[in-house]
Amino acid sequence: MRFISQTSSDGVTEQLFTLGELPGVLWTPDDRAGTRPLILMGHGGGQHKKAPGVVARALRLVTEGGFAVVAVDAPNHGDRPKTEEFARVVAGLRAGVTAGEDIAPHLAAMHTLLAEQAVPEWQAVVTAVQELDFVGAGPAGYCGMSMGCGLGVPFVAAEPRIRAAVLGLLGVHGLAETAARITVPVRFLLQWDDDRVPRAQGLALFDALASADKTLHANPGKHEEVPEFETGSAVRFLTRHLGQATVS
Template sequence: MRFISQTSSDGVTEQLFTLDEVPGVLWTPEDAAGARPLILMGHGGGQHKKAPGIVAGAHRFVTEGGFAVVALDAPNHGDRPKTEEFTRIVAELRAGMVAGEDVAARLATMHEFLAEQAVPEWQAALTAVQALDLVGAGPVGYWGMSMGCGLGVPFTAAEPRVRAAVLGLLGLDGLAEAAAQVTAPVQFLLQWDDDRVPRAEGLALFDALASADKTLHANPGKHGEVPEFETGSALQFFARHFG
């Protein structure tokens, strides 16, 4: 793990790093010392580790919860090179969208392709960050919407260190097997008028999650119109499950 830069503002310290050539960012309270809960944040498709929604959420988790937060550039996103296979998958997905097709299966193919690489990368990042004195081996949560959910479901299923997850804005396609292995508490977000994910598919994914402790938050609005108060709700959810 190699740190590249460090800046601080408004009570938050931001450190950019690379881990085996995977670019990431760590946010902690300014002058943080000692162990604390850690939130891993997965960005959406076409975004990157410092997308505005990720940064805004991370700052709230740090300043209001005292948590540490990590985000990584997903494979083929952000500062990472795009492979020929990924470019082909995205081109087929976009062509289907333009043609007005149901692209759920194509979207699932893209997420499965990315998750194969992203899950072990997240596990390695979790191990490396928890080895830092200012983070430590405290409780871990995962937050991810849309593609962040598509990669987060298999990661949460595979990683027992994740004690709670906030997921949503995605359907069941390609995730049934992994969802059946998610047993950590989940708070699931669904946009009732989602223009990308059919409501029934989002409800099906929520239903498929094996967690005995899961809550559905449904709000009116389209895919990108999640109310701002849901960040505060996620903060309360993590704090409750971290004790």
């Protein structure tokens, strides 16, 4: 893990890094003595590790929850090269949108392709960040919506260090069996008038989760109209299940 730059603003330290060829960013409190829970954050499709929504949520997780937050560019996103296979999948998705088809199978194909690479990469990121003395090998959580949910479901199902997850804005297509392996507490977000994900598909993904402790948060509005107060709710949920920093 090689740090490239470090800046500080409003009590939060931001460090850009590379882990091998994987570019990422780590946010921590300026006064970071001791250890703290880690949140891995997945971004949406077509976005990157420092998309405005990712940064805004990360800053609140750090300032309000005392967490360390890490985000990396998903495969074929951000500063990472695009593969021909990914280009073919995206072309099929766009053709489906133009033709008015159900795009759920196209999205599932894209998420499956990306998750095969993203899951082991994210596991390596958690290992590397938890080796830092100001983070430590404590509990970890995951937060990801839309594509971040499509990649997050297989990641949470495969990674025992993840103790709680915030997921949502995605349907069940291609994820039912994987979701059934998730047993950690989950907070699931659904937009009641989502213009990209049919309501029934989102409800079916929530239902497929095997977690005994899971909560559905449904709000009126389209896919990108998630109320701001849901971020605060997510901070409280993750704090409740992961705890807070331990001052040395």
